[in-house]
Amino acid sequence: QVQLVESGGGLVQAGGSLKLSCSASGFSSYATGWFRQAPGKEREFVAAISWSGGRTGYADSVKGRFTISRDGAKNTVYLQMNSLKPEDTAVYYCAAKKVAYLSASYYSDGVLYDYWGQGTQVTVSS
Numbered sequence: 001q002v003q004l005v006e007s008g009g010g011l012v013q014a015g016g017s018l019k020l021s022c023s024a025s026g027f028s029s030y031a032t033g034w035f036r037q038a039p040g041k042e043r044e045f046v047a048a049i050s051w052s053g054g055r056t057g058y059a060d061s062v063k064g065r066f067t068i069s070r071d072g073a074k075n076t077v078y079l080q081m082n083s084l085k086p087e088d089t090a091v092y093y094c095a096a097k098k099v100a101y102l103s104a105s106y107y108s109d110g111v112l113y114d115y116w117g118q119g120t121q122v123t124v125s126s
Contacts, residue, residue, distance in 0.1 A: 001024035002115055008033060009120030011053045012084055014052060019021030029101045032077040034068065035110055036090035038124075046092070048106040051099050057106050062088075082104040084124045091098075091119040 008020040033048035042080040048057045056068050066100065067080040068124060077094065095113035107113065 004018040004094050004096055004115055004117035006092065006120040009092060009122045011123045013034040014086055014126050015126055016124070017082045018079070018084065020081065020092055020094075020120060020122075022077045022079075022117060024075045024077070024096060027075065027096060027098075029099055029103065029107050030114075031099050031103065032068075033095045033097070033110070033113060034077075034079045034092060035095060036088075037042050038087075041090075043110060044107060045108045045110065048108055049077060050106045051103045053100070055068045055104050055106050056092070057108055059108075060089060067103065071101065074115075082124070084122075086124045086126045088122060089124050090122060092122050093117055093119045097123040 003025045005023045032092045034046040037043040049068045053070045065083045094117040097113045110117045
């Protein structure tokens with residue numbers, strides 16, 4: 001059974017840090033992305049990483065503050081979020097796209113992803 005489970009969300013003050021985790025099961029090879037959706041806004045791309053882990057991409061709004069990484073042995077992708085701002089408040093979703101083994105591609109378009117997690121709430125207070 002294919003499953004993505006996010007964790008690590010919570011409430012943090014502006015300037016603080018959080019680390020989100022996305023654990024995958026039932027997958028063979030996949031690229032992973034993080035997206036977020038704030039109330040009243042459309043879902044937006046945050047960060048993505050290739051299956052090989054060698055390539056990453058970020059939205060301009062988080063570049064330099066967020067870092068995406070993966071632990072292949074644990075089938076887990078992380079999103080380290082530093083210098084958080086109130087505008088980072090949103091539900092964060094992990095998504096996975098099936099790819100060829102050792103693919104070096106990552107994807108920023110949510111419509112390309114095959115599977116989505118249930119989301120985890122991140123709230124940044126000012």
